[in-house]
Amino acid sequence: MEKIKSSSQLEHYRESIVHKRDVGKKVIRLCNTGCRGRGSSKVAEALENQVREANLDDKVTIKKTGCHGFCQIGSVMVIEPGNILYQKVKPKDVPEILSETIVKGEVLDRLLYRDPKSGEKIRREADIPFYQHQSKTVSHNTGKIDPTDIEDYLAPGGYGALDKALTTMKPMGIIETVEASGLRGRGGGGFPAGRKWRSCREAPGIIKYVIANGDEGDPGAFMDRSLMEGDPHSIIEGMIIGAYAIGAHEGFVYVRDEYPIAVEHLSKAIKQAESLGLLGEDILGTGFDFTIRIITGAGAFVCGESTALMNSLEGRVGEPRAKYVHTVESGLWDRPSTLNNVETWANVPLIINRGAQWYADTGTDTSKGTKIFSLVGKVRNTGLVEVPMGINLSEIIFDIGGGIKRDKKFKAVQTGGPSGGCIPMNKIDMPVDYDSLKQLGAIMGSGGMIVMDENNCMVDTAKYFINFLMYESCGKCVPCREGLKQMHEILSNICEGHGQEGDLELLQKLASFMVDASLCALGGTAPNPVLSTISYFRDEYEAHIFDKKCRAGVCRNLFDYYIDEKLCNGCTLCRVKCPEEAISGEKKKPHVIDEEKCIRCGICFSLCKKEAVLVK
Amino acid sequence: MGFEKVDEILENYAYKHDALIGILQDVQRLENYLPQETLQYIGRELEVPLSRVYYIATFYKSFSLEPRGRHIVKVCLGTACHLNGAVQNLEQVERVLSIREGETTEDRMFSLETVNCVGTCALAPVTMVGEDYYGAVTPGRVEKILSAYSTGSGSAEDGKD
Numbered sequence: 178m179e180k181i182k183s184s185s186q187l188e189h190y191r192e193s194i195v196h197k198r199d200v201g202k203k204v205i206r207l208c209n210t211g212c213r214g215r216g217s218s219k220v221a222e223a224l225e226n227q228v229r230e231a232n233l234d235d236k237v238t239i240k241k242t243g244c245h246g247f248c249q250i251g252s253v254m255v256i257e258p259g260n261i262l263y264q265k266v267k268p269k270d271v272p273e274i275l276s277e278t279i280v281k282g283e284v285l286d287r288l289l290y291r292d293p294k295s296g297e298k299i300r301r302e303a304d305i306p307f308y309q310h311q312s313k314t315v316s317h318n319t320g321k322i323d324p325t326d327i328e329d330y331l332a333p334g335g336y337g338a339l340d341k342a343l344t345t346m347k348p349m350g351i352i353e354t355v356e357a358s359g360l361r362g363r364g365g366g367g368f369p370a371g372r373k374w375r376s377c378r379e380a381p382g383i384i385k386y387v388i389a390n391g392d393e394g395d396p397g398a399f400m401d402r403s404l405m406e407g408d409p410h411s412i413i414e415g416m417i418i419g420a421y422a423i424g425a426h427e428g429f430v431y432v433r434d435e436y437p438i439a440v441e442h443l444s445k446a447i448k449q450a451e452s453l454g455l456l457g458e459d460i461l462g463t464g465f466d467f468t469i470r471i472i473t474g475a476g477a478f479v480c481g482e483s484t485a486l487m488n489s490l491e492g493r494v495g496e497p498r499a500k501y502v503h504t505v506e507s508g509l510w511d512r513p514s515t516l517n518n519v520e521t522w523a524n525v526p527l528i529i530n531r532g533a534q535w536y537a538d539t540g541t542d543t544s545k546g547t548k549i550f551s552l553v554g555k556v557r558n559t560g561l562v563e564v565p566m567g568i569n570l571s572e573i574i575f576d577i578g579g580g581i582k583r584d585k586k587f588k589a590v591q592t593g594g595p596s597g598g599c600i601p602m603n604k605i606d607m608p609v610d611y612d613s614l615k616q617l618g619a620i621m622g623s624g625g626m627i628v629m630d631e632n633n634c635m636v637d638t639a640k641y642f643i644n645f646l647m648y649e650s651c652g653k654c655v656p657c658r659e660g661l662k663q664m665h666e667i668l669s670n671i672c673e674g675h676g677q678e679g680d681l682e683l684l685q686k687l688a689s690f691m692v693d694a695s696l697c698a699l700g701g702t703a704p705n706p707v708l709s710t711i712s713y714f715r716d717e718y719e720a721h722i723f724d725k726k727c728r729a730g731v732c733r734n735l736f737d738y739y740i741d742e743k744l745c746n747g748c749t750l751c752r753v754k755c756p757e758e759a760i761s762g763e764k765k766k767p768h769v770i771d772e773e774k775c776i777r778c779g780i781c782f783s784l785c786k787k788e789a790v791l792v793k
Numbered sequence: 794m795g796f797e798k799v800d801e802i803l804e805n806y807a808y809k810h811d812a813l814i815g816i817l818q819d820v821q822r823l824e825n826y827l828p829q830e831t832l833q834y835i836g837r838e839l840e841v842p843l844s845r846v847y848y849i850a851t852f853y854k855s856f857s858l859e860p861r862g863r864h865i866v867k868v869c870l871g872t873a874c875h876l877n878g879a880v881q882n883l884e885q886v887e888r889v890l891s892i893r894e895g896e897t898t899e900d901r902m903f904s905l906e907t908v909n910c911v912g913t914c915a916l917a918p919v920t921m922v923g924e925d926y927y928g929a930v931t932p933g934r935v936e937k938i939l940s941a942y943s944t945g946s947g948s949a950e951d952g953k954d
Contacts, residue, residue, distance in 0.1 A: 214916040214926035248915030396871030396910035434818075434855045435911050437924060475814055475853030478909060492811035494852040551914055553873040559915035591872065625914075627872045641875050645909065651852075754933075779881060780932065 180454030182462035184340050190453075194328045202238050203279055204257045207266075208320060209241035210406040210438055211399070212251035216267065220252050223268040227275055237279045240329075243407015243442075245320035247307050248560040250290060255302050255320075262302035263288035293557070293579065307558045310577045312539070314547045315523050316400075316563045319407030324442045327449035330410040336455050338526035342418045343463045346529075351422035352378060355525065357533035359545030364390055364481070364518030365596065365622045366698070367544075367611040373515055377505040378423045380513035385425040387416055388509065388516040391432040391439065392486060394478040395594025396645070398625035400549035400561055401519045405432065405439035408523065409446035413469060415525035417456060420467045423515055428469040430519070431486055434476050443471055478595075478649035482697050483508075483516045485651065496651045497697035518623065520549060540566035544610035548621070554591075554628035555582050570605040574628055585630040588729075589713070593622030595642045595649075596702035598709025599635060618709040620702070634731035635714040636721050640668040642706035650699065657700025660691040664707060672732040676722035681711055730792030733777040737793050742767035744789035751781035751790065796834050798823055803838055810841055813849055817856060825861040825904075862897045862904040864942045866890075866922050871910030873917035878931070882918055883907065885932035889939055902943055 181187050209221050224239050245253040250264035254274075261284055263274065270288060277283040289298040290305055299305050322329035330336070342351055356371030377385060389412055393401040404412060416428050432440050447469050450456035458466045472490055479485045480495040487509045489495040508514025524546060528536045537545050544566040550573065553559045557579035564573060570590060574580070581587050589599040598619030600607075607613050611621050629638065647661040664687055667680050688704030695701045711718060720726045727735035740751075740760075747765040759775040762768030770781070770790075782790045802819045806812035816835065821827055827850055836843040850856045868874075868883045887893055890903050897904040913919050916928025920938070927938055 211913055211915070214913045214919060214928035248913070251916070393912065394909065396875075397873050397914050398910075399912035399914055402912040433912075435908060472815070473818065475818060475849075476855035476908075477853050489814065490811075492809075492813040492815075492849075494848055553914040553917060554876050559873075559917075561915075594872075625872070627876065627914075629876060633876055638876075641872070649909075778884075779878070783878065783931075 178452045180452075182454065182459075184344050184461070187336065187340050187461065191331050191334075194332045198332070199235075203236060204238045204240055205274075205279075206240045206242045206245075206255045206257070206321065208243070208245050208251060208253045211244040211248050211403065212253055213438075215251040215265075217252035219268045220254070220266050220271065223271040224275075227271055231275060233275060233279060237275075240323045241325075242321060243319040243324050244403040244561060245302075246311075246313075246316070246403075246561040246563075247305070247558065249558050253320075259284075260301040260303055262290060262299075262305065264290045307560070307562075307577055307579070310572065311563050312547050312565055313563045314527060314539075315411070315520060316404065316408070316549055316561065318411060319403055322408065324407050324409055325445050327410060327446065327453065330408070334530070335410055335526075336414055336450075338529035339414050339417055339455065340461060342529050343421060343461055343465060348378065348422045348424065351418060351529065354533045355422070355528060358528045358536040359533075359540070359543075360521065360524055360528060360536065361544065361611060362518055363520035363524070363548065363623065365395075365593065365620065367621060370517060370521055373505055373517070374419060374423055376503065377425075377513045377515040380506045382513045384427075384512050385423055386509045386512060386514040387420045387423060387425045387428040388486070388490070388514060389416055389428070389430040389519045389522050390481065390483075390486060390516055391430055391436070391519045392474050392481045393433055393436075393623060394481040394649075395596075395623050395625050397553055397591070397627045398551050398594060398623045400551055400624050402433075402436050402439055403549075403561055404519055404523050405430075405436065406442050409439075409443045410450065411523040411526055412443075412519050413446055413450055413456065415522035416469060417460065417467050418525050418529055419515065419517070419522065421465055423513075425515070426466050426468070428467060429490055429509075430469060430471045431480070431490060432471060432473050434474050440471060440473055447471070477651075478645075479651045479697075479699055482699060484697070486516065487514065494651070496653045497699070499696055520624075541608060541610045543612050548609070548624055550609075550624045550626045552578050552626050552628070554626075555585065555630040555633070556580070556628040557582050564609070566610045567608045570600065570607060570609055573609065573626065574605065578628065581628065581630050585632065587628070588631055588633060589629045589635065589638075591619075591627040591629065591638065591706075592625065593620035593705070594625050595646050596620055596698065596705055597622050597625075598705045599629070599638065599713060600709070601713040604713075618705065618712060620705070632729050632731070634672075634727050634729035635710045635717045636668065636671055636727070637729075637731045639707045639710045640665065640672055643668055643703070646699065646703045650703075654694075654696035654700060656691045656694040657696065657703065660687055660695075660700065661703060663687055664704070668707070671718065671721045672727070672735070674721075674725045674732075674734040676718075678722070680722060681715070681718055684711065728792065730779075730782070736777070737772050738770050738775060738777060738782060738790055739772075739793055740768050740770055741789045741791055744787045746787055746789075748786070750784050750786075754780050754784055756780065796831070799831060799834060800838075803835070808839055810839060813839070813841065813846070814853070817846075817850060821856060825863075825865075826857040826859055829858070857904075860897065860901065862901045864902060864923050865904050865906060866920065866939070867906050867908045867911065868894075869909075869911045869913075869917075869919040869921070870907045871914060871917070871919075873914040874910075874919055877917045879918040881932050882920060882930050882935060885935040886920070886939070889936050903939070 361367040485495040485497040745767040752760040
């Protein structure tokens, strides 16, 4: 491939891509990343084989895309023209899709999404309520383009921001634009990106680095995965622009070990960009050189912390250091380094293309732009959603998320991963932005939003996060290492029925010490899940400690299952499946659980179609 | 075993000390774990103290110093999976394979591990076998998923709602 050496060559190349596309051809966009968990690889295989066998190559293009967002209804497929969305597609559906929709243009009613509210089938992707309330901006390409084909990124204007930045803007001008846009770090801390870039540019030193943090460690968050897998060029383009602004010639993407598809797609994207002269030496003929290397992590949550990540990049253990000296002055190999989250980098081309004012028009006073959240847990519509900053939590959970599964009662939403907090019902009208969430004792974090219902125990949730962090604490500083261990012990006692008066005060005291004395943010924010649950769900803690009751039915020593005889229809399913033979009853007659034999494994509770198994 | 393949890996990384994590990752891919003699060899060749090699090999969760099975079963214990019953799935995998977390079956067919999050939270609870994802796993599905691998017929099924 010949390298592109100027703006006009880039435009010419872009036109040639658009020109050679057959507009009469139908396009099938099939998610081949997130939906793999629902078997989309097999759907893709079936599509490709059958299109070949039926000689339909001139009628349809199959695009294996990144995540469409609505993971709940995967495997998701969208057919253009017409924007027809087919849900829960299986390999066995492929012959009919090809013969009916592709060849005859008929829509298959049975594969359409049904709106649970109106009960009506919805034909177009854009008309589905889950998508209607969103503003897809950073994620506008994921689910639309083939992330392994640079031409798909170039066709609608990709690398146009790079061209604009390199050929018409000065480095300081770029930094001023990013500052004026109000873009803040999407990884959790929310530090203004432009200010970070300026400090790094002004720091003395000839060699500087830019780094993309793709070590998405927060359990429950996967928006960075979706960007790396579904639109890798947007991250690369953002990084090149940032490197030019800062004066760096080397960049790194640090990707989690658990994301093999992200590594594969980023590697391909880097190679393709290099072969076109958009990355490497003399980018677009401007004389600017920049290379990117991918480094994979090795499974350590703490490596999401900037100094730990840099230690890991240097081939050391991922232990953080105190930040008396900022990494923008002395980071990777003691040189000025700018580390941003991958979502932050992916915002940069948009800001350069459309301007700081356009970007700042969306959002609140202190939090600009849009943010991708992963909406998971007990919510009806799970998936990735992109919304403007400042939207209410309730809009996300109820309008986009469709409310709670099986019409259970909403209890809390957990934001910000293990450093975040749980927000109760009476606070969900608060706007979602960096500062409001902080006021509530939670944080924005990387954007995980985990919805909990009445069957989730808040003490168990706090214990879960503390257990998580206890294993992930690197052990370097005492407050974090020992504080988490003690907190875990207290919480375990409470969950097992050995809680005592004074436990909550002790937890709060430990927490304030950890916040003050921990070396890095892992320890400093670790008490958040405990503090926020104590402040909003104190009654639940007290029920565990004083009444020895877990009303959610999670802490096994603190509840019993029983069968409501009015609801039980005697189907025998629970009796058959009980591993302890603790359930007795005749067919078509109410069953009974023997509390002595019951180990509270929850199998009967989850199996009962009549919801006759209850917690007391 | 000879160290020819290890030499190749070391050469790929130009014997750089800062590439130690990458080197260990590539070496682990050879045999699914890091044998003691290989770690000693790497330390000698790179002129890095063995203590530093072990420091890294034991700090990061993805390294194993014990031999592992052909198929690595990873039960995700991320938040969304935890809330949707991942622990019950883990207990069921333990029952089916008769091993505990961190162990390998006697026939070296399966190793059982837990992970913090595999990033497919919307399909929770998720379990991975090798590089295949399984979403919305229930204890009742565990045996079926695993048996496809033990009989060698490849991945179990075409996903499930």
